[in-house]
Amino acid sequence: MEEFSTKESYLKELKQRALLPEGFRTAIQSFEFYPDERDAEEPMKMNLTLIELDDPTELFAGVFTRNAFPGYPVEIGRDLLGEDKVSGVLINNRISNVRCEGGRETALKIVDELKKLRQSQFPYFPSSTGIIGWKLPEEDLCNNLKPLIDGLESSDLSQAAESIMTTDAFPKLRSIEIDGGRICAIGKGAGMIEPDMATMLVFVLTDIAIEREELRSVFSDVINETFNRISIDSDQSTSDTALIFSSGKKSCSSVDEFKKALFSVCHSLSEDIVRNGEGTSHVIRVKVSEAETVDEAVALGKALVNSPLTKTAIFGNDPNVGRFIQAMGDYLGKNDLYINPEKINISIGDQVVYENGFFSLDEDKEKKLSNYMKDCSFVNSGGYPPHEKPVDLFISLRRGTAEAVVLGSDLTYEYVRENADYRT
Amino acid sequence: MEEFSTKESYLKELKQRALLPEGFRTAIQSFEFYPDERDAEEPMKMNLTLIELDDPTELFAGVFTRNAFPGYPVEIGRDLLGEDKVSGVLINNRISNVRCEGGRETALKIVDELKKLRQSQFPYFPSSTGIIGWKLPEEDLCNNLKPLIDGLESSDLSQAAESIMTTDAFPKLRSIEIDGGRICAIGKGAGMIEPDMATMLVFVLTDIAIEREELRSVFSDVINETFNRISIDSDQSTSDTALIFSSGKKSCSSVDEFKKALFSVCHSLSEDIVRNGEGTSHVIRVKVSEAETVDEAVALGKALVNSPLTKTAIFGNDPNVGRFIQAMGDYLGKNDLYINPEKINISIGDQVVYENGFFSLDEDKEKKLSNYMKDCSFVNSGGYPPHEKPVDLFISLRRGTAEAVVLGSDLTYEYVRENADYRT
Numbered sequence: 001m002e003e004f005s006t007k008e009s010y011l012k013e014l015k016q017r018a019l020l021p022e023g024f025r026t027a028i029q030s031f032e033f034y035p036d037e038r039d040a041e042e043p044m045k046m047n048l049t050l051i052e053l054d055d056p057t058e059l060f061a062g063v064f065t066r067n068a069f070p071g072y073p074v075e076i077g078r079d080l081l082g083e084d085k086v087s088g089v090l091i092n093n094r095i096s097n098v099r100c101e102g103g104r105e106t107a108l109k110i111v112d113e114l115k116k117l118r119q120s121q122f123p124y125f126p127s128s129t130g131i132i133g134w135k136l137p138e139e140d141l142c143n144n145l146k147p148l149i150d151g152l153e154s155s156d157l158s159q160a161a162e163s164i165m166t167t168d169a170f171p172k173l174r175s176i177e178i179d180g181g182r183i184c185a186i187g188k189g190a191g192m193i194e195p196d197m198a199t200m201l202v203f204v205l206t207d208i209a210i211e212r213e214e215l216r217s218v219f220s221d222v223i224n225e226t227f228n229r230i231s232i233d234s235d236q237s238t239s240d241t242a243l244i245f246s247s248g249k250k251s252c253s254s255v256d257e258f259k260k261a262l263f264s265v266c267h268s269l270s271e272d273i274v275r276n277g278e279g280t281s282h283v284i285r286v287k288v289s290e291a292e293t294v295d296e297a298v299a300l301g302k303a304l305v306n307s308p309l310t311k312t313a314i315f316g317n318d319p320n321v322g323r324f325i326q327a328m329g330d331y332l333g334k335n336d337l338y339i340n341p342e343k344i345n346i347s348i349g350d351q352v353v354y355e356n357g358f359f360s361l362d363e364d365k366e367k368k369l370s371n372y373m374k375d376c377s378f379v380n381s382g383g384y385p386p387h388e389k390p391v392d393l394f395i396s397l398r399r400g401t402a403e404a405v406v407l408g409s410d411l412t413y414e415y416v417r418e419n420a421d422y423r424t
Numbered sequence: 425m426e427e428f429s430t431k432e433s434y435l436k437e438l439k440q441r442a443l444l445p446e447g448f449r450t451a452i453q454s455f456e457f458y459p460d461e462r463d464a465e466e467p468m469k470m471n472l473t474l475i476e477l478d479d480p481t482e483l484f485a486g487v488f489t490r491n492a493f494p495g496y497p498v499e500i501g502r503d504l505l506g507e508d509k510v511s512g513v514l515i516n517n518r519i520s521n522v523r524c525e526g527g528r529e530t531a532l533k534i535v536d537e538l539k540k541l542r543q544s545q546f547p548y549f550p551s552s553t554g555i556i557g558w559k560l561p562e563e564d565l566c567n568n569l570k571p572l573i574d575g576l577e578s579s580d581l582s583q584a585a586e587s588i589m590t591t592d593a594f595p596k597l598r599s600i601e602i603d604g605g606r607i608c609a610i611g612k613g614a615g616m617i618e619p620d621m622a623t624m625l626v627f628v629l630t631d632i633a634i635e636r637e638e639l640r641s642v643f644s645d646v647i648n649e650t651f652n653r654i655s656i657d658s659d660q661s662t663s664d665t666a667l668i669f670s671s672g673k674k675s676c677s678s679v680d681e682f683k684k685a686l687f688s689v690c691h692s693l694s695e696d697i698v699r700n701g702e703g704t705s706h707v708i709r710v711k712v713s714e715a716e717t718v719d720e721a722v723a724l725g726k727a728l729v730n731s732p733l734t735k736t737a738i739f740g741n742d743p744n745v746g747r748f749i750q751a752m753g754d755y756l757g758k759n760d761l762y763i764n765p766e767k768i769n770i771s772i773g774d775q776v777v778y779e780n781g782f783f784s785l786d787e788d789k790e791k792k793l794s795n796y797m798k799d800c801s802f803v804n805s806g807g808y809p810p811h812e813k814p815v816d817l818f819i820s821l822r823r824g825t826a827e828a829v830v831l832g833s834d835l836t837y838e839y840v841r842e843n844a845d846y847r848t
Contacts, residue, residue, distance in 0.1 A: 038787055069753030069765045099749060099765060101782045132746025133783040238750050308732075308835075309843055316844030322556025325523060326662050329493030341493045341523060358525045359557040363462055411732075413837050419733055420740030 007384040010170065011158070017175045018158035021182040021207035023054045023247025028163040029148035033137040035095070044094060047163040048141070048148050050114075051203060051245070052088035056122040059209065059248050060086055061216040063223045065240035071098040072107045073126040074239060080125055089125040089203060089243055090114055093166050093188075097128040097136050098238045106138045113142050117149060127241055129188065129201055130166055157205070161186040164201055167418065170385040172272040178261040181207040181250035187269045189237075200273060202227065202242040204265070208258055209248035218259045219244050226266040229298060230407040231305050232277035274407045275386055279415030281378045282314050285390035289403040297404035300395065303331035305408020314391055315410040317377065319369035321346060321353045321361060324393070339397060347394040348372070431808040434594065435582070441599045442582035445606040445631035447478045447671025452587040453572035457561040459519070468518060471587040472565070472572050474538075475627060475669070476512035480546035483633065483672050484510055485640040487647045489664035495522040496531045497550040498663060504549055513549040513627060513667055514538055517590050517612075521552040521560050522662045530562045537566050541573060551665055553612065553625055554590055581629070585610040588625055591842065594809040596696040602685040605631040605674035611693045613661075613700075624697060626651065626666040628689070632682055633672035642683045643668050650690040653722060654831040655729050656701035698831045699810055703839030705802045706738050709814035713827040721828035724819065727755035729832020738815055739834040741801065743793035745770060745777045745785060748817070763821060771818040772796070 020026065027050045032043035062081055064074045080086060090111055097103045111124040128136065161171035165188050175184040189200030210218065223242050252258055274283050286304050288297035304310055307327035313320035324346060332339060342357030349372045353361055378386040390407070444450065451474045456467035486505055488498045504510060514535055521527045535548040552560065585595035589612050599608040606629075613624030634642065647666050676682055698707050710728050715721035728734055731751035737744035748770060756763060766781030773796045777785055802810040814831070 037785065066757035067750065067753040068756035068762055069749050096746075098746065099778075099782060132744075132750060133785065238746075238753055308839075312840050312843035315840065318844065322522065322662075325493050326491065326556060329491040329662055332492030333490035338492055354523075358523060361461065361557065411840060413840050415732075416736050416739065416835060416837050416840060419736035420742065 010384050014158045014161065014171060014173050015156065017173050018156035018161070018184070019175070019182065020154055020157055021184055021205050021247060022249040023207050024205050024245075025052050025054065025152045025154045026050060026157060026160045027148050027151040027153065028159050029144050029151060031140055031144045033140040035134055035137065037134050046092055046094040046137070046140070048144055049091040049160050049163040050088065050148055050152065051091075051160060051205065052118075052152065053245060053247055055247070056085040056087045056120065057245055057247060058085045059212055059215055059246035061219040061244050062125070063220060063242045065237055067238045067240070069099060069238055071096050071128060071239040072104040073097060073128045074241060075104065076107055077125050077127070077241060077243075080123055083123060085122040086245070087115065087118065087120045087122045087124050088245070089127055091127040091129075091164050091201065092136065092141065093164055094130040095128060095134045095136050096130045096132050096239045098132045100133055100135045103135065106136050109138065110136070110141050110145075114145050117145055125243060127201055127243075129164070129239055132238060157184055157186055164188045167278060169276050172269055172276065174265045174268045174272070176261045176265050178258060179208055179250055179253050183208070183261055183265050185265050185269050187273055189273050200227065200237070200240050200242075202266075202269065204242070204244040204262070206244070207247045207249040208252050209250065210246060210252055210255060210258060214255060215244065215246060218255065218262065222259065222262050222266050226263065226270040227273075229301070229405065230270050230274050231302055232274060232280065232409050271388070271407060272385070274409050275388070277409035278418045279412040280409035281412050281414070282373065282376055282410040283390040284311075284314055284393065284408045284410065286393045286395065286406045286408070287403065288395045288397065288406070290396045290398045290400055291402045291404070292397075292400035294402045294404050297402055298406060300328050300331060301404060301406030303327050304393065304395075305406055308411055311408070311411035314373060315412045317370045317373040319348050319353060319361070319366055319373065321348075321359060325354065328395075339399065343398040345396040345398065349392055434808050438582045438585065438595060438597050439580065441597050442580035442585070442608070443599070443606065444578055444581055445608055445629050445671060446673040447631050448629050448669075449476050449478065449576045449578045450474060450581060450584045451572050451575040451577065452583050453568050453575060454587075455564055455568045457564040459558055459561065461558050470516055470518040470561070470564070472568055473515040473584050473587040474512065474572055474576065475515075475584060475629065476542075476576065477669060477671055479671070480509040480511045480544065481669055481671060482509045483636050483639055483670035485636075485643040485668050486549070487644060487666045489661055491662045491664070493523060493662055495520050495552060495663040496528040497521060497552045498665060499528065500531055501549050501551070501665060501667075504547055507547060509546040510669070511539065511542065511544045511546045511548050512669070513551055515551040515553075515588050515625065516560065516565065517588055518554040519552060519558045519560050520554045520556050520663045522556045524557055524559045527559065530560050533562060534560070534565050534569075538569050541569055549667060551625055551667075553588070553663055556662060581608055581610055588612045591702060593700050596693055596700065598689045598692040598696070600685045600689050602682060603632055603674055603677050607632070607685055607689050609689050609693050611697055613697050624651065624661065624664050624666075626690075626693065628666070628668040628686070630668070631671045631673040632676050633674065634670060634676055634679060634682060638679060639668065639670060642679065642686065646683065646686050646690050650687065650694040651697075653725070653829065654694050654698050655726055656698060656704065656833050695812070695831060696809070698833050699812070701833035701839075702842045703836040704833035705836050705838070706797065706800055706834040707814040708735075708738055708817065708832045708834065710817045710819065710830045710832070711827065712819045712821065712830070714820045714822045714824055715826045715828070716821075716824035718826045718828050721826055722830060723755060724752050725828060725830030727751050728817065728819075729830055732835055735832070735835035738797060739836045741794045741797040743772050743777060743785070743790055743797065745772075745783060749778065752819075763823065767822040769820040769822065773816055
């Protein structure tokens with residue numbers, strides 16, 4: 001449970017986490033542009049971020065959104081997974097390049113231009129996040145590649161963590177040391193977050209060498225157990241992307257240990273993303289245990305954290321257990337599934353609220369729980385970023401041995417405000 | 425398109441709609457009680473509503489929530505569908521009688537007591553709506569049956585429409601004349617609404633005689649095409665119930681015509697329920713056409729009206745077409761379905777905004793659309809109930825001939841406020 005009292009102390013901590021693994025360089029470049037879609041008097045600002053390997057690598061993996069109408073960078077990224085080697089990734093914020101005429105060609109042109117300027121044999125992934133439906137400013141982007149490249153340096157990743165932000169409230173960067181090397185990951189995303197990926201971009205860098213197929217399998221497992229178990233608003237973005245690159249500079253002593261280390265980094269980063277959810281004032285952490293299968297546990301956990309009535313109750317510090325039962329029963333009914341309600345136990349924090357099929361609540365317990373929820377709220381908490389105390393819900397189904405933890409956020413005025421005013 | 429400028433003019437209109445079909449009587453009774461779950465200084469108020477046939481009828485049908493953890497009245501109601509005849513329905517608001525210890529016995533006892541007092545051979549449906557998890561005040565309810573019965577009268581249904589309300593902003597009653605008789609329906613429900621039924625109670629009365637099995641088939645079809653195509657917050661309640669009773673006093677000239685009339689009443693009533701959604705400031709009406717199947721059209725329509733990002737955009741009068749594409753693509757991706765995005769056309773009102781796979785938007789069009797959405801907003805509209813202008817979205821998939829209309833509501837500060845403060 002880390003808590004940072006000031007922005008300065010957090011950014012200082014981030015600097016310490018941000019040391020690059022061996023074999024990587026990064027650069028950022030900001031510029032102003034006038035979007036085609038607006039007769040704007042004021043220009044908009046766009047950030048370019050480049051993450052590059054000293055030597056192109058064959059050790060890389062990617063996981064992308066399952067949204068059926070993905071952005072062009074996602075389509076291109078899927079194709080690039082088949083390449084022998086890649087040089088790195090070029091990221092822009094502000095416009096996400098989804099289903100605008102010529103968008104695919106523009107994305108290809110920009111990374112191709114970069115490849116030429118770097119005189120590299122191997123391609124770069126394009127990655128875009130921001131408004132859906134607008135066109136990327138192709139010419140401005142191309143003109144800014146040269147100054148971007150001039151800024152390449154091999155010290156730390158914290159500027160990149162800031163540069164990829166859109167509506168994020170704070171930069172997100174987690175790292176760990178292993179086998180004399182490092183795993184270092186940055187992520188962005190605050191809305192349109194229900195992974196099977198999210199408007200979430202995650203870039204993981206390591207110098208630990210893991211054979212390509214093994215890296216892909218490990219990465220896919222870890223993403224599935226971390227970023228694919230969070231939901232801010234149940235809305236899966238068109239542009240979600242998680243990429244991992246290894247420079248292969250350090251040898252790996254145990255793939256299992258590497259996987260644990262990678263899980264730890266990705267789990268912390270996924271918590272950061274929920275904590276930074278648009279308007280989030282409580283992180284909701286649901287542990288569903290004694291389920292028949294992990295899928296069942298995940299599905300019920302997601303049903304809870306995606307129910308608007310559960311989310312608003314938690315925003316209001318209201319231990320409204322009726323809504324939890326409603327949300328789970330709704331999911332089961334809609335999917336023609338059955339679980340015996342008389343076997344279920346539910347606790348909030350350390351208080352049992354539903355036992356053997358019946359509500360177990362009284363006024364005193366509700367007051368305690370309401371205070372517990374207030375204590376977990378970010379309202380008036382003041383930290384930057386907010387503290388790491390979630391509202392814990394424990395659901396025991398008493399029908400098996402599988403379990404899963406799902407993270408979500410509450411539904412607040414601020415969420416509505418941010419999303420009603422996003423472009424205006 | 426009806427619009428009522430004052431509460432008085434609406435209630436006057438309601439009186440005209442409210443004439444009971446032949447063969448029915450109704451009564452209401454209010455009382456105060458102290459719930460077991462609270463050390464309350466102030467009592468709470470509960471309304472009892474009785475709808476009774478002059479002669480028990482075998483012509484009745486019911487459709488209930490698919491929530492896997494239904495309330496006791498729903499469990500009992502399902503059983504009653506097998507009875508030869510029923511006497512009517514007894515409804516209470518305030519507490520919904522779901523999964524509290526002894527709740528089933530209490531529900532059975534109250535309707536049994538009523539049956540005895542009425543010296544009837546045939547049972548009454550119980551029906552409860554309100555807080556989940558609390559116990560019904562059994563003794564108070566039994567004590568109020570006698571005064572309730574004393575008030576039975578056979579003139580109109582408008583008092584019943586008011587008596588069953590919980591968080592509803594206005595009473596909802598629709599009727600139509602057919603074959604010298606009438607179909608008259610009341611409904612309640614404002615939150616926890618995504619039917620496959622909703623915290624929605626709907627009671628339809630008619631004097632037109634339709635053979636029982638035919639009535640059940642017609643009713644099920646009509647519910648499926650009206651109340652099962654609305655969603656306020658995607659949360660399916662534990663207590664949703666729709667019941668129809670016919671006194672059989674008038675003969676039916678055409679079942680098809682009866683079905684059309686029933687559809688008309690239920691469609692208008694389902695629109696009333698969305699218009700009355702908690703915090704709703706825009707009704708969203710999505711017509712999905714040229715789909716392969718009706719199920720596909722309904723599912724995509726629901727994906728749109730349930731997407732928090734689509735809902736907040738419409739609240740903000742923002743024609744954010746990117747979010748519509750995201751929401752549909754999200755649904756398709758999560759369900760391993762594919763539709764070619766280059767075939768899709770989308771219009772908002774009379775403006776084409778996405779054509780042949782690409783966004784078709786400019787600043788001028790966006791301004792027009794934002795004004796159109798403002799015109800459809802209830803904010804500052806002042807009517808009681810609000811006007812009947814929805815935001816129309818037209819989605820053409822160009823892959824088949826099926827179509828469906830789905831109704832939803834936007835997501836507003838007021839929705840969050842009502843649901844964060846529901847019990848406090």
